[in-house]
Amino acid sequence: LMSSSIPVEVVFALPDKQRIVKLQVPVGTTAFDAVTLSEIDQFFEELTISTELKLGVWGKAVTANRALEAGERVEIYRPLLADPKEVRKARAARAKAARDEGVE
Secondary structure: OOOOEEEEEEEEEOOOOEEEEEEEEEOOOEHHHHHHHHOHHHHOOOOOOOOOOEEEEOOEEEOOOOEOOOOOEEEEEOOOOOOHHHHHHHHHHHHHHHHHHHOO
């Protein structure tokens, strides 16, 4: 009997794009293992798979080591980081403000 693997999904979404990766994983696979196996970070330069990620299943936060059940969808929540362009813009604005303050 081949019931040793279960279907799960891993999803990550940005305002302008999202991706769902369907996987067959061994029973006992954790939420974090599924995220790692999904290699979903290949599609998002702003996503780094690490134990710092906040994960959920069907909209409820879960720990990285929670074992998944068949058919569950692991959601990766965006870290509340500004997007790189915004960070650069803010940094440039701060640098300019600092320069301007130094001007007599």
